[in-house]
Amino acid sequence: MAMFSDVVRRFSNSDIPTPDLLDPASVPSLRWGILGAGDIADVFIDTLKKHTQQRVVAIASKTPGKAATLAQKYGVDQTFDSYEALCDQNAIDVIYIATLPHTHLADALIAINSGKHVLIEKPSTIRAADAKVLYEAAAKAGVFAMEAMWSRYLPQASIMRKIVAQGLLGDISLIQVDFGQDNRAIARLWLPEASITQDMGIYPIAFTEQVLGLPKKITATGQLHNARSEAMASAVFEYESGARAVVTASGYSHIPTRASVSGSEGVLEVDAPFFTPSGLTLKEAVFNGTGPHWKDSTGVVGHEGLCYQANYLASYVSQGLLESPFHTHAQTIAIIGIGEEIRRQIGVEL
Structure with missing residues (x-):
């Protein structure tokens, strides 16, 4: 004009x-495992508890004591110092990859190869070629995979x-x-x-x-x-x-x-x-x-x-x-x- x-x-x-709002009670209450125990993992667990019916059941960190500290804050029972050990647990449905971006591919593949659905903190990877490997692996394994583009x-x-x-x-x-x-x-x-x-x-x-x-x-x-x-x-x-x-x-x-x-x-x-x-x-x-x-x-x-x-x-x-x-x-x-x-x-x- x-x-x-x-x-x-x-x-x-x-x-x-009017925005479409998904009722938290209308979706399954999945059991979540968290890889990484830094700030974004803390924020994520906090909002799951406040605004969803999703359940965090395990946290893993390679830094000694870090997973235990975060788990104690939110009443999470299981902690691991190995990502593989957490992903091998049968009583987990989905893994949130809350590690540094340059390790997302390797960390996500651990979860995918364990048959777990994955939510990967953004960016999924730094390079597009790595993202392609990640999502092709998820599709081949038949698991759900999504970047955490929360916006x-x-x-x-x-x-x-x-x-x-x-x-x-x-x-x-x-x-x-x-x-x-x-x-x-x-x-x-x-x-x-x-x-x-x-x-x-x-x-x-x-x-x-x-x-x-x-x-x-x-x-x-x-x-x-x-x-x-x-x-x-x-x-x-x-x-x-x-x-x-x-x-x-x-x-x-x-x-x-x-x-x-x-x-x-x-x-x-x-x-x-x-x-x-x-x-x-x-x-x-x-x-x-x-x-x-x-x-x-x-x-x-x-x-x-x-x-x-x-x-x-x-x-x-x-x-x-x-x-x-x-x-x-x-x-x-x-x-x-x-x-x-x-x-x-x-x-x-x-």
Whole structure:
């Protein structure tokens, strides 16, 4: 729309769809084992207890005493200092891979080869080729495997899918999305095998893929932390439709961490941080447009939003699925491949 156009599509609260919410009581209560006992494992177990009927029955860590400490905090009976020992337990249905990204492939294969379903913390792997090996192994073993791209299972993601599917935005021309924090004090993000693009930038990349699919062209620039690690990256994606997406990820700078989807009829803005339970606004497509705002009122806040993916996983397993319809194996591999290409263009030694 032109800046001063008189022909504008106005939106009201009734235009914002109701999100699809999965009742935790409607899915099987699976028995979970956790590989890794770091911060993300702690957050995951906490939200399972608060917002699901899923049961954590065992934790394994290679660091002496770490599994026992986390188990004591949440009343988990079984602990192991070996991933193989945990995965060999018959009374476990699914394994959450909560280890460092560069070990995900090896760790997930232990679970898969033990016949266990797996939820792999994102990124599934740093390299697309490794992700392909992982998900092909799961499919061959006949077990369910899913990357923990938890943002796809949030209430606001359901609303966004409906808004796009209903064509409320018209022809989509531009996505802008970013995620940045000054994380220089977090040692794991700067290991030689780590990646800011794959660990943090995967959220913006996945957001664009959910709306526009895969780009035909990627143009990236950035700043290196060292020869094998990037400090920040920014990229423009171009699509067959003519649409563009601008994505930025930084481990050096705090940036808004918002997302927007601009179309010929409307603009969708997702509140910061866009990948956690937040809110969204559906605006008319004019300069300084306004429109109705939806706010998440479920009471699930911040990283408690990890609970949604666990409920969906239990539902998918009960249906006999081997992958998530919202985040397929092919999509997972392709998104990691985009991150890999961004890293290549900015000069990271892969």
